Structures are given as C-alpha cells and as structure tokens.
Amino acid sequence: MAVLLYTDTATLETFAGQNSQKTQLVKHYTRLIHEEKYHKADLVEQELLVLVRRKVDTTADELKTFAKRITTDKKYFESILFYHVAADYFALHSDSKLASDGIVSCTEGLYATVQAMLKETDHSKNWKTINFHVIPLMHEMRRQISDHRGISKETQCLQEARCFHHIELSQRLIGDLTASKITIKRALEQIKTTFGDDSSKHSIYGRLLNNLGFVYRQKSQLKDAKKYYSLAIKAKLRAEDFTDEERNSSVATSEYNLQLVMEKLKATK
Structure with a gap:
C-alpha cells in the first residue's frame, strides 16, 4: 500500500x-x-x-x-x-x-x-x-x-444511473473491465425498465452505451463494441438534456470510437 x-x-x-x-x-x-x-x-x-x-x-x-x-x-x-x-x-x-x-x-x-x-x-x-x-x-x-x-422513481433512476456511471469509470481506471461491464449493464437495465422506449431521451443512457462499447473494444469483442457504439450514437442524437455543443461533442466521440472498431474489423477479414 x-x-x-x-x-x-x-x-x-x-x-x-x-x-x-x-x-x-x-x-x-x-x-x-x-x-x-x-x-x-x-x-x-x-x-x-x-x-x-x-x-x-x-x-x-x-x-x-x-x-x-x-x-x-x-x-x-x-x-x-x-x-x-x-x-x-x-x-x-x-x-x-x-x-x-x-x-x-x-x-x-x-x-x-x-x-x-x-x-x-x-x-x-x-x-x-x-x-x-x-x-x-x-x-x-x-x-x-x-x-x-x-x-419520483424517474428522478431516482437517473440519479442512481449517474452514480453507476462514476462507479464504472472508477472500475475501469483500476483495470477491472468485467466489473465495469456489469455496472454499466445494471444501470442500462434500470433505465430501460423505468423509461422503456424513452430511455434515449436522457443523455446518461447514451453515455453508458458508449462506455459499454469501450469495454467490449478493450476486450477485443469488436462486434459487440460496434453494436454499442452504434446504439450510443442513435441515443445521443435523441437525448433531450444535451445542449447542442454537448451533443455534437458526445456524438463525435462515439463516431470516432465506432470508426476505430470498423477499421479493426476490416483488418481482421
């Protein structure tokens, strides 16, 4: 220590x-x-x-x-x-x-x-x-x-999701990608259960999808990474609590990450 x-x-x-x-x-x-x-x-x-x-x-x-x-x-x-x-x-x-x-x-x-x-x-x-x-x-x-x-249960869900987000980032920092994946999936499931088809209206949902894509990319599970980066882009475009500047920056990040994965997938063929 x-x-x-x-x-x-x-x-x-x-x-x-x-x-x-x-x-x-x-x-x-x-x-x-x-x-x-x-x-x-x-x-x-x-x-x-x-x-x-x-x-x-x-x-x-x-x-x-x-x-x-x-x-x-x-x-x-x-x-x-x-x-x-x-x-x-x-x-x-x-x-x-x-x-x-x-x-x-x-x-x-x-x-x-x-x-x-x-x-x-x-x-x-x-x-x-x-x-x-x-x-x-x-x-x-x-x-x-x-x-x-x-x-409300909706506010509670979003606030807990933000806590989960800080937890999964901390788990990633110490190299525990498995724990990070579990935390992200738990948060996504909670949001989906609470908001259903409206989940993507909340920016935290797209951020979590992007980070799940990152975890799969780090694990070299490129098809799963592609899936979640793509979902993240769609969700971020629908989010209602982004400013235009925040949306553009966040979407650009996911698009760049997706591009990296597509290049790796192409190289493996």
Whole structure:
C-alpha cells in the first residue's frame, strides 16, 4: 500500500480546529486505511459524522468543498472520508431533490479522487483501497438515493444511473473491465425498465452505451463494441438534456470510437 500523506493539523483547522477530537478521528481513519482495516475505518467515519452534526452551522456543501480542496492538496484518504461524510450529511439535512443531487456530486468527487490517486502512484499500490473501500462507498451513496423518500422513481433512476456511471469509470481506471461491464449493464437495465422506449431521451443512457462499447473494444469483442457504439450514437442524437455543443461533442466521440472498431474489423477479414 502506498504511503500517502496524513492530514496535518493546519489542513483541518478551518473545519475542525487544532488538536480537536475531529482531527484525531481523521488521523485515526487514515491510519486504518493504510492498514487496510476498512470496516474499522467506516466506524470511525460514523463517529466523525456524529460530531459534525453537532456543529449546526456546517453544511453538506461546505464538507464537499473541503473534500475537493484537500484532494488538490493530495490528501487523498482524507478526501475520501469527507466526501463520505458530505454524502451522509446531504442525505440527513437536505430536501429530497437536493439530497440526491448532492450525493451524486459526492460520487463524482470520489471518482476525481481516484483519478488523482492513480496519477500519483501505480495501480498495484492503491488497487485494494479503491476496489475494497472507495467503490463500495460509492455504491453505499447510490443506495442512499434509492432509500430516500420524496423523489419520483424517474428522478431516482437517473440519479442512481449517474452514480453507476462514476462507479464504472472508477472500475475501469483500476483495470477491472468485467466489473465495469456489469455496472454499466445494471444501470442500462434500470433505465430501460423505468423509461422503456424513452430511455434515449436522457443523455446518461447514451453515455453508458458508449462506455459499454469501450469495454467490449478493450476486450477485443469488436462486434459487440460496434453494436454499442452504434446504439450510443442513435441515443445521443435523441437525448433531450444535451445542449447542442454537448451533443455534437458526445456524438463525435462515439463516431470516432465506432470508426476505430470498423477499421479493426476490416483488418481482421
């Protein structure tokens, strides 16, 4: 396991205060992550959440912003912790739509943290932490949306799909293409069950189809890759929540990917 930096007191002063109980819990959490004691680390996170809830002027957005800032400072384990706390706080303190938006943004933050971690060190050193701790946390956040009352099943489905999207991208980054494929197919099935023939009206559906094509291309299953890139293009052209610029860029990406696959198929004949 790579030895990443522990949180120094100065980093936490704006949130917790020097030598506070919160600071000590954060340091304890990072030690447990280094030791690969992920279950115990989760228990420490729950202790921290209790303390945060006592600080009535703390908002979920502030916690998320703090997590993003310490990612920039390369405090990766601490960032993971505060994204987790922020997601819990969104679930506890926001109305249903704001809660789901906040939780999705925390899964996106964790994906960004995974990207940053893997730029600093190779996959082998941090694979366990990402696979056995970070990705399960992202699934836990997704379940918070599933368990939340007060949002429509359609909104719930789309928000969960966005979480699945961040999960499958993280799985791809650590080289687990099989897990990524399973996650994408689960999200696609959920969208199809909820929206039926209107699935392609939502841009996340086309993005997931494109990424499934990518997984099959990486696995050298070129006919399947061709199928899903083609489906992605059709879906993206129908999506109603794209701007024109977003649509043009996203469709162009899938068309380029399809072209690469067609060239490989032609070369194998």
